[in-house]
Amino acid sequence: MLYRNAIGAVSLGLALCAPIAGARALDESKYPDFAGQWKRPPGIGNQFDTSKGQGRAQQVPLTPEYQAVFEAGLADQALGGQGNDPTYTCIPDGMPRVMNVIFPMEIIVTPNTTYMLIEYLTQQRRIYTDGRTLPEDFEPSFTGYSIGKWIDADANRRYQTLEVETRLLKGPRTYDPSGAPLHPDNQSVVQERIYLDKANHDILHDDITTVDHALTRPWTVNKRYVRVPNPIWVESSCSEGNPHVRIDGQSYMMSADGHLMPAKKGQKAPDLRYFNEPKK
């Protein structure tokens, strides 16, 4: 009798528990705690492989053709131009450069989608974890189409790792401001493993492997981010006060007094053929 009462009590308790969990309850504890604000670790700049310096020091495994494109871009930058870096006109970084996380990032985990909100250029990634496959026909985008899968490697009913594959990209895209280019065929495939550091849960890892026709082999880098307690989110609007102007494929600068000026020594003024000639 005592035993039956105890069983009855457990059943009652579990029945009472059901409405708390709710039909649509999201058990957050099943997922790693990615909440909060994530920043680049101190001392890391806007480079893709954070274990190496910027520019040529990245040692991007580019094919000879794209190494030449990269070198030409660096030469243009040395003269004051923007080289291959398209973002000076507020074109978004896209994948995989967006994961350089120049301004802070927020990750929102929901059962069907994980969102990445990156303040720089206000970029957003949606990583679908609802079991879908890649659509046959989809408008390419700078951040691409990302499908993810949660992995419970420790088999403890808690996910530790989010594996992501991103395709359907558009360009132009580069890995960083030095302009190391991705192939303009935009057939890049970016694979990621995103997980918390086992020793320090305030460090997030993203192992990124890029497969791209401008590379001689898949290129893998390990990126790290540091969680910021009590974050303040500062809005970033690229167009606000952007001093760069692009006319007829050339980049110019805006002077402090609001006039167009050359970005490079000896740069010609833009062709004003569509304006009436006021003089003569």
Added chain:
Amino acid sequence: MLDRGAMGALGLAAMLCLAASGARAFDDAQYPNLKGQWIGVRGTAGGGQPSFDPIKRWGTTQDAPLTGEYEALFKANLVDQREGGQGTNATSTCLAPGMPMVMNAHSPMEIIILPEVTYIRVDHIRDTHRRIFTDGRDWPAEIEPSFDGYSIGQWIDTKGDGRYDLLEVETRGFKGPRSYDASGLPLHRDNKSVFKERIYLDRANPNLFHDDVTVIDDGLTRPWTVHKTYRRNTNPRPIWVEYVCAEGQQLVHIGNEGYMLSADGYLMPTRKNQAPPDLKYFKQTQK
């Protein structure tokens, strides 16, 4: 003894229950279902760009209760737009629309509800990560001004049935320039606007949600309330199209003047007899 056994078993059940729901479990059934893709509903008088008051056409027909000074500013802006300029519509340079224009939902909107924050994402111009903090915080002593402002919300259970059905939001802490819509209907340049919103699902049709927006702004003679409605795309996997304002942008602003880029890439005037930009910083090679 029997009671103690049952009590112990209940305690065990409670512990199992806690483990099952998890310390961080979030019961989203407690909140209205605002998932999916939302498209702004325009009134029958609508046309052209989405307007702030969606049941009225954009422009002067909005009947915004502007002060005399801001009415004059608005009219001067309309004259400039008629001549080919952009007037006081700052978004022509890809500036973020900010509040309240962002809620015109030029592109589809997504709402993500978590217990402590409700996010509103609109892809238009890619400058919108509206965060509505619902964690009980108070206004910070200092707010870094932004186009979207700083939003604090409170979930309300109006029916007392244990489920929230209304999100009340107040937004402050702005910068500008901002306008209500692309007609250039201006907000006051002091950026002291305050917005109060009531966001809720339609009782008869759960695929509609409403946002009653009240604007308090020094460019208005009185608070201005409009009633906005959004319709859910019933496709469970809606398509989100990336919208990048800067991509293919044809408008070029130099100083205080707006120009266009021609199809062949050259600078051209937007207005009849518009003077070309001053090229004083370039070495003169012609003549």
